[in-house]
Amino acid sequence: MDNFTMQINAxxxxxxxxxxxxxxxxxxxxxxxxxxxxxxxxxxxxxxDKFGTELSDREYLNLAEWIPVVTEAKELLAVLLDKQ
Incomplete structure (x- = not known):
């Protein structure tokens, strides 16, 4: 099963x-x-820091603080995919 906890652990x-x-x-x-x-x-x-590490994936996804995580992940992905 692929979930947020597995990704953080990786x-x-x-x-x-x-x-x-x-x-x-x-x-x-x-x-x-x-x-x-x-x-x-x-x-x-x-x-x-705000919510700890024990919430479910769904609970994290519903937090306003999740939006910056997604935004920064997209920025990181763009750098990783850049051929420079």
Whole structure:
């Protein structure tokens, strides 16, 4: 089953939330990609600081604080898909 918790755990396992620069050359191509994780990580941290980590996927999706997470994820994706 693919859910929000699994995605966060995958990011944590790869240390993409705490130290994305450590993945440059392995998972990420360059520091530009690592830097792009910053805003997403901030949005996620804001979400977790306010509501904790035990809500259901549906509960997170219904929060106003979810909107910045989606916005920053889209920005990150654009950087990751950029061929530069």
């Amino acid at each position: 990011l944590d396992d790869l240390q993409m939330r705490e130290f994305p620069h450590g993945a440059v050359g392995d998972v990420l191509r360059n520091t530009r990609e690592a830097d792009a994780f910053g805003p997403l990580n901030e949005a996620l941290q804001n979400l977790f």
